[in-house]
Amino acid sequence: MTSSAHLLWLAIAGVAGVLCRAGVSTVVGRVGGDGFPWAVTIVNVTGSFAFAAIAAATPIRFLPTGFEKILLVGLLGGFTTFSSFSYETVRLLQAGHTTAAVGFVAANNVGGLLAVWLGLAAFSARAP
Numbered sequence: 001m002t003s004s005a006h007l008l009w010l011a012i013a014g015v016a017g018v019l020c021r022a023g024v025s026t027v028v029g030r031v032g033g034d035g036f037p038w039a040v041t042i043v044n045v046t047g048s049f050a051f052a053a054i055a056a057a058t059p060i061r062f063l064p065t066g067f068e069k070i071l072l073v074g075l076l077g078g079f080t081t082f083s084s085f086s087y088e089t090v091r092l093l094q095a096g097h098t099t100a101a102v103g104f105v106a107a108n109n110v111g112g113l114l115a116v117w118l119g120l121a122a123f124s125a126r127a128p
Helices: 003-032 038-057 067-079 082-094 098-123
Strands: none
């Protein structure tokens, strides 16, 4: 696959992932209401499962060469980046890098929460 074709398929897959996420959010929002962020939870959990399934299938050549990147980065990147976070955390744990895994989780969660708080404080009329 040429570089241009690869980028085009990556973009198409990304759009498909975004549309899937929007669909899940719409359907779950109608059914689940606003009490708990079920749509985000469903997207993150199903995206993590799909990421692991694709990553596991790749070494046994279940997928054509290069296609896994289109699915992982494009489709699932558009659907949820949490799947990458989950996968990388498990890979660190499997490799025996427990301290790095804990640091990775802490840096992403604490850093993400802090970034949201700072963004709200800096750009909204009502600081948290």
